[in-house]
Every structure is written in C-alpha cells, then in structure tokens.
Amino acid sequence: MQASKILIVEDEGIIAMDIRRQLEGFGYQVVATAFSGGQAITLANQHKPDLVMMDIVLKGEMDGISAAQAIVESLRIPVIFLTAYSDSATLARAKATGAYGYLIKPFRPDELHASIEVALYKHQLERKLKESEQWFGKTLRCISDAVIATDTDSRVRFMNPVAEDATGQSLEQAKGRRIEELMTLVSEADRGVLENPIISTLKSLEVTALERATILVNPQGTEFPVDDGAAPIIDDDGTLFGAVMVFRDITARREMENLLRESEERFHSSFEMAAIGMALVSLDGAFLQVNNALCDTFGYGRAELLSGSLRMLLPEGEHPLLDQCLRQLLADERPTFQIELECTHKTAGKRVWTLWSASLVRGPDGVPQYFIVQVQNISNRKYAEQQLIYLANHDPLTGLLNRDQFHARLTQALSAARRHGSKLALMFLDLDRFKLINDTLGHRLGDLLLQATSDRLKSTVRGNDVLARLGGDEFIVLLNDITHSDDVARIAQKTIDILTQPFTLEGNDLVVTASVGISVFPDDGKDSHTLLMNADTAMYLAKERGKNNYQFYTLAMTERSLERMTVERGLRRALAERELRLHFQVQIDSVSGLATGAEALVRWQHPEWGLVYPDRFITVAEETGLIVQVGAWVLREACLQAKAWIENGGPFASVAVNVSARQFLEANLFQTVRDILSETGLNPNALELEITESAVMQNPESTLQVLRQFQALGVRLSIDDFGTGYSNLTYLYRFPVQSVKIDRSFVIGLADDGSSKTLVRAIVALAHELRLSVVVEGVETAEQLAFLTAQGCDSLQGYLFSRPVSAEQFSLAFIGAGLRSHLP
Numbered sequence: 001m002q003a004s005k006i007l008i009v010e011d012e013g014i015i016a017m018d019i020r021r022q023l024e025g026f027g028y029q030v031v032a033t034a035f036s037g038g039q040a041i042t043l044a045n046q047h048k049p050d051l052v053m054m055d056i057v058l059k060g061e062m063d064g065i066s067a068a069q070a071i072v073e074s075l076r077i078p079v080i081f082l083t084a085y086s087d088s089a090t091l092a093r094a095k096a097t098g099a100y101g102y103l104i105k106p107f108r109p110d111e112l113h114a115s116i117e118v119a120l121y122k123h124q125l126e127r128k129l130k131e132s133e134q135w136f137g138k139t140l141r142c143i144s145d146a147v148i149a150t151d152t153d154s155r156v157r158f159m160n161p162v163a164e165d166a167t168g169q170s171l172e173q174a175k176g177r178r179i180e181e182l183m184t185l186v187s188e189a190d191r192g193v194l195e196n197p198i199i200s201t202l203k204s205l206e207v208t209a210l211e212r213a214t215i216l217v218n219p220q221g222t223e224f225p226v227d228d229g230a231a232p233i234i235d236d237d238g239t240l241f242g243a244v245m246v247f248r249d250i251t252a253r254r255e256m257e258n259l260l261r262e263s264e265e266r267f268h269s270s271f272e273m274a275a276i277g278m279a280l281v282s283l284d285g286a287f288l289q290v291n292n293a294l295c296d297t298f299g300y301g302r303a304e305l306l307s308g309s310l311r312m313l314l315p316e317g318e319h320p321l322l323d324q325c326l327r328q329l330l331a332d333e334r335p336t337f338q339i340e341l342e343c344t345h346k347t348a349g350k351r352v353w354t355l356w357s358a359s360l361v362r363g364p365d366g367v368p369q370y371f372i373v374q375v376q377n378i379s380n381r382k383y384a385e386q387q388l389i390y391l392a393n394h395d396p397l398t399g400l401l402n403r404d405q406f407h408a409r410l411t412q413a414l415s416a417a418r419r420h421g422s423k424l425a426l427m428f429l430d431l432d433r434f435k436l437i438n439d440t441l442g443h444r445l446g447d448l449l450l451q452a453t454s455d456r457l458k459s460t461v462r463g464n465d466v467l468a469r470l471g472g473d474e475f476i477v478l479l480n481d482i483t484h485s486d487d488v489a490r491i492a493q494k495t496i497d498i499l500t501q502p503f504t505l506e507g508n509d510l511v512v513t514a515s516v517g518i519s520v521f522p523d524d525g526k527d528s529h530t531l532l533m534n535a536d537t538a539m540y541l542a543k544e545r546g547k548n549n550y551q552f553y554t555l556a557m558t559e560r561s562l563e564r565m566t567v568e569r570g571l572r573r574a575l576a577e578r579e580l581r582l583h584f585q586v587q588i589d590s591v592s593g594l595a596t597g598a599e600a601l602v603r604w605q606h607p608e609w610g611l612v613y614p615d616r617f618i619t620v621a622e623e624t625g626l627i628v629q630v631g632a633w634v635l636r637e638a639c640l641q642a643k644a645w646i647e648n649g650g651p652f653a654s655v656a657v658n659v660s661a662r663q664f665l666e667a668n669l670f671q672t673v674r675d676i677l678s679e680t681g682l683n684p685n686a687l688e689l690e691i692t693e694s695a696v697m698q699n700p701e702s703t704l705q706v707l708r709q710f711q712a713l714g715v716r717l718s719i720d721d722f723g724t725g726y727s728n729l730t731y732l733y734r735f736p737v738q739s740v741k742i743d744r745s746f747v748i749g750l751a752d753d754g755s756s757k758t759l760v761r762a763i764v765a766l767a768h769e770l771r772l773s774v775v776v777e778g779v780e781t782a783e784q785l786a787f788l789t790a791q792g793c794d795s796l797q798g799y800l801f802s803r804p805v806s807a808e809q810f811s812l813a814f815i816g817a818g819l820r821s822h823l824p
Helices: 013-025 037-047 064-075 088-096 109-142 161-167 197-204 251-271 292-298 302-306 320-330 379-393 403-420 434-441 443-460 485-499 528-544 555-577 614-624 627-647 669-680 693-698 700-713 729-734 744-748 754-769 782-790 807-815
Strands: 005-009 029-034 051-055 079-083 101-104 146-150 156-159 184-187 214-217 223-234 240-249 277-282 287-290 336-344 351-362 368-377 423-432 466-471 474-482 503-505 508-510 513-521 550-552 580-589 595-606 610-612 654-659 687-692 716-722 739-742 773-777 795-797
Touching: 005 013, 005 037, 013 029, 013 051, 013 109, 029 037, 037 051, 037 064, 051 064, 051 109, 064 079, 064 088, 079 109, 101 109, 146 161, 146 197, 156 161, 161 240, 197 223, 197 240, 223 251, 251 351, 277 292, 287 302, 292 302, 292 351, 292 368, 320 336, 320 351, 320 368, 351 379, 379 403, 403 423, 403 466, 403 474, 403 528, 423 485, 423 528, 434 443, 443 466, 443 474, 443 485, 443 503, 474 485, 485 513, 485 550, 485 555, 513 528, 528 550, 555 595, 555 614, 555 627, 580 627, 580 807, 595 614, 595 627, 595 795, 614 627, 627 654, 627 669, 654 716, 669 687, 669 700, 687 693, 687 700, 693 700, 693 716, 700 716, 739 754, 744 754, 744 773, 754 773, 754 782, 782 795
Parallel strands: 005 029, 005 051, 051 079, 079 101, 513 550, 595 654, 654 687, 687 716, 716 739, 739 773, 773 795
Antiparallel strands: 146 156, 146 240, 184 214, 214 223, 223 240, 277 287, 277 368, 336 351, 351 368, 423 474, 423 513, 466 474, 503 508, 580 595, 580 795, 595 610
C-alpha cells in the first residue's frame, strides 16, 4: 500500500526537520517542506499531497491560514494546523478554512499520528460520499426523460424534474401517493383506460412497455402522448424493492411528423424556388438534393455538391457545434435548431457567414431518414455587425480603443491584479503644444499627426498592455504585470524618446514632445477612477516641470526612478570606460590562523561620485541584465589576480567570486566560466563560486544541472548568505556544494541574541553532518571570534582581520607577510 504523501509548511528549519523525522518514522512520505505561504501553494500544486501540516505563523506576507484557505479552495487537500497560538481569533480564522485538525505546540508524537490518521480517514470518506452524490445528481440532470420510482405498493418514492413537469406535481407533493393518483393512461385509439406499467411490472416482475399509442392525463387534466415503460427494482438476492417508470412527452415529435407529412408535397414544389439555400442531407452528411440558392452561396455547381458532403463547406472539414446539433436531432432531443457558422467558399481563402437551420425527417416507423437543411447567406449582416462593434469600441481616427472600452479593460485588469496580488500602472500621455500645431497647420495635419503618434505608441507597448485614445491629444496606456516601478519608468522614457523623433507629414517636418503622468496600482489608488485621476495629476506635474518628461504620482517614486536611470546609464559607461575595480577580503583558517583564500568584491570608481559600493548599483545591474557583463568582468579579473598571486608564492587555496541569480538565467554561464579559466590559466580548483539561496530556488532543477557541470570541471561551490533565504535542506543535500557561508546578520546578533547563537550552532552542525565546510562573514569582535571558533567554524572573514582592500594592498598585507597566523 502506497504511503500517504504529506507536505510540511514550517519556516523554522530545525522544527521542520523534527516533524519530517517523526512523519517518516510513522511511515508517511514527506513530499516537500515549504517555508512560506506562497511556496506552500506552489509545492501543493506541484506534488498534490494527501495532507498538509501547516504552521500558522510564517515569514512573509501570507500566513498559514491564508495559505491553507487557498490550498483547500483550489486543491481540496485537507490541512492540519500546527501552532503555538490558541486564541479565539486565530481559532475562528482557522475554523473558517475547514481544517481537519489543530495541534498546539508542543505536541506528543502520538497526538500527531492520531490527528493525521483521523484527518486522512475523514477526508477519504467525505470524498467518496461527495463523488457518489455528485455522480447520482449529474446522472439525473442528464436524463431528459421523466423518471418515477415507487415502492412495492406503487407509492411514489422518487421523481426527477422532468416527471414533476409532466405530472404537475412536485416530489414533495407526490411522495407516498399511488402512481394511479398522479396520472391516467388511455389508449390514443379508443380512449380506453390502460393499466399503468408500474402496476403490471409489480405483478409480473418483468419489464412492461407501452406497446400501443398512449395518452397521459395528469391531475390537472393536461394530456399528451407518451412512450416507453416500466421495470422492476430487484436486489441481488431477489428481493423486490419497487418499480421505476421511464417515459417521455412525444408531442413535439408527433407534431413534427404530422407537419412533415402534410407539407411534403408543398416542400417538393417550393424547394427549387426558395430564396435561401436548401438541401436534403443523408444521416452521414452526404448531399442528396440541393437547390440553386445553395450552389450560388458557396460557388459550387450542383454536380459538385451532390458528389460531396456537408464537410466540404466547413472550416477544417468539420464543426463541433453543427455536429452536436445534428446528433440532438437524431436523439430526438430537439425538433430543430438555428446556428450561425463561418463556412468556406469554393474560391480559395474566401469565407461566407451563414445561418443554418435543420430538421430531421423520419419514416412511418419513426426511423430517421434524412435531414432538411436550410442555409442563408448573412455575410453582409455580419460585416455590418462587426463594423458597429468596432466603431463602438474604437476611436474612429486612430483605430485605438476608445474611453469606454479602455475603462472596461481597466476594470478587468484591476480584478485580475487583486486576485493575483500583482501590480499594474497607468501612463497618462498628453502631447505638448499640440493645439499650436493644430491651429497653425490645420486640423487635417493635426489628425495625421495623431494617427502617426498612435502608430509609434503601438511600437512601445508590450503585447499584454492596453493602449487607448481618450480624446483630443490625450492617450493612455495600461501596463499589466508590473514587477518594479522602474519598469514603468523605462517604458515611459522609451515612449518619450520615440515621440521626439521628427514626423514627416505632407512635406512638413514636425517635432512633438509628450508629458507623461504615471500612477501605480495599488500604491496610488485601488479603483479605476482614482488611478486615472492620479495619473492625470502626475501628467500636469510633468508639464509644470518643463514638459517632455514623466512624473510618478508619488514624488519619492519619481526620484527613485531617476536615480535608477542615472545609475544604469553610468554603469553602462563604467563598463565601457573600465571604471570598475576589484577589492579583496581575506578568509582565515580558524585553526591555524593562516590566510587560505580571498573573496573578490566589485567596486565602482565613479569620476564624480568617487568609490561606489555595490549596494547602490548591483540591484540595478541585476534588473537591467548588466549583471551578466559585470559578473563576467569580475570573474576574469579575479582569476587573473589569483593566478598572479599563486605564481608569486601566495598562500591561498582559492579565490571566491559571487554569482547572481540573473547570471544563472543565462544559458551560457558554464561556457563563460570555462572560457575564462582557460584564458587566464587558473586551475579550476582555485576558483570558488558563491551562489545565493535565492538563485538556487528560482529554478532548482536547471541550477542543479549547471552546478554538476562545475563540479565535473573542478570548480568549488558554496552557498552564500545561508540561513537568510529558503534554507531548503532537500536541495542542500542534493546540490554538489563544498561549503556554506553564514550571513553576517547572524554574527551581528551573537552578543545579545540567544536565537542567533542557536541558529549558528544548528547551521554548523548541519553543514558538518553533510560534510560541508563553514565560512562565516562579518567577524568584527574578539567575542564573536571566540564563539565561532568554539563551534568549529572552518573559515572566518570580516573587519577583525581586514576590510576589503585593493589587490595591491592585499598583496602587501598578506602575501608579503608570509605564512603567519592572523588570529588576534
């Protein structure tokens, strides 16, 4: 028997490990461990566990109750809460999720085991019952015939909705009454009363059919023709429980048959004269007879159609809706139908919009014979409808969406953004001094300018964005799925730049500029009216500040975006002008005190700002993709310097270089590293790549493949800032890394924070258990040093030994000093 699959959601790594150990000891399969609400939802969708053990208090924006609500609603997976909180408010929120258990920490293993077994069993029973009820309910809804079930005394126990309509009685009214009280069956031929097939079946214990034309008369006096019969309900052991009667109202079919018989002669005489296309079609779709109007509609000759079938008129040779309607005619589920279809014409590439209707002709014995199909050409009407729809939703001058349609799209986008917790932005754009051009050169040239402007604007927006003209010289853009406000700034600047390029219209070279106002949801408004108003306000601010610029509704966002743009432009120049510098920080062996390696850290020597540290430009580099070029430069320079030190007797085992998450997205990262090692001549064993936990977790499987390539090459690998991200022990175990690096944030808190000491002890113990070495950064005091060396940390790094310094200073301080202990 396959073990039940369980997902653990616990942001405390040690607790998660303990729970996992207990669950696996009970024989359960722990499919994954999540450390945040968002990750829990992702892993639940991925693994489809049988049960989720959910901690209520989680790091991040989403707590465990919200995550459980999402998992229960979307996946119907049972949840047991694990928490230290039992206050009434928390219990009420947890109860609303429909949780299957609520364990207060600390709890005993037997309590945990019992809660899981009860939850799994309860969920299994509920699922089976629900499936059974749903199946039975759907089956009844799908039955188009009337169904009445009785007990052995012919008293009604059940009726479906069709039977209720036929008898004029609800199930509540009919329950317990005899079948004879609900209906009287009479012969259609002589009006003689017939025995109800339920009674006959209960007597004979055999199926009883209505063998003659029968009329059903209900208590209200309504009567209609019916057919079918009744059957006994017998248990496997032969016990009779009752009988079930199934019948249907065949009034429509009778009327259609009578109508077809009465109109047969008129039909044949008027067939050829009909103004619309008509055809007799066999049950397999072949044409039996066609008129001239049908030939004219599709461009075929009569002989061509008679040698073919309906499929020659349909796109791709078939149409699901038409096939379904024809099947319904055959099943006597409807007497006729009317549908609109876009069909093919004999002329290649030409399409014809048509209105189809059809009826089924049956023989005297009721057996289907052929279809009568009518086809009307409605192409002109459809074209007119499409034009009206287009004009109702678009600006007639530019062809862009109009104000009303834009509001509709914005409303939809806001609903989606609220649902997914995403951002969107509005760019309100107004052409500067357009009125002067319009008044000076005339409205015709003004209209041409608006059309040319709209064409350029289309080239600046992304595929999922929405562009509209609000009127006059005002345009607006809805930017969906915004991650950073800086992305909006980039698009706004691109829009401004492309509009400043001259327009040549009827021999006139025109230059226009634009003022752009930006509002962001949800920061600048929660509804469409507020967002539009704030974007308009920001646009007027742009005009006040000299036009031809963009402004965010929030001034702080504007200043931040300008700073980002400035840093981005400067960073591009820095790469071209070789303004980047490398500094190195020594790594000390905790036992011998010898310098064993160095971490390469990038700096920017700006001609005006002086020495710029990474916290100002690395984020911009990652967001713009420049980190790939910066990272390649850092790697090459670090390898060259390490090679020079090793050749000059430097006492170093390796040089460590940071690799960003963005670099892992580049398909050629491994090739880049291998080429640089080959170019610089550095032994791969002397290079250590430091990767962050966030880089690992973005695409773990892809990252694993790349890391295995580095392992095969001989490059050392280290997890940087360990403990500050996901700390997923599963991936730490799987990844071919040699060391972990404890973040300085844990070291800072060692003096007065007991939890920091606990975490450091746990990380060191875990790493050593996995045969990984431990590097600690941010060591600044003797007290910190004493604690870390006592815990068995392998290498130390921090201001206590040296700040990051240039390669020349590093050589003097460490290589020149020879082999000596650097411990205080």
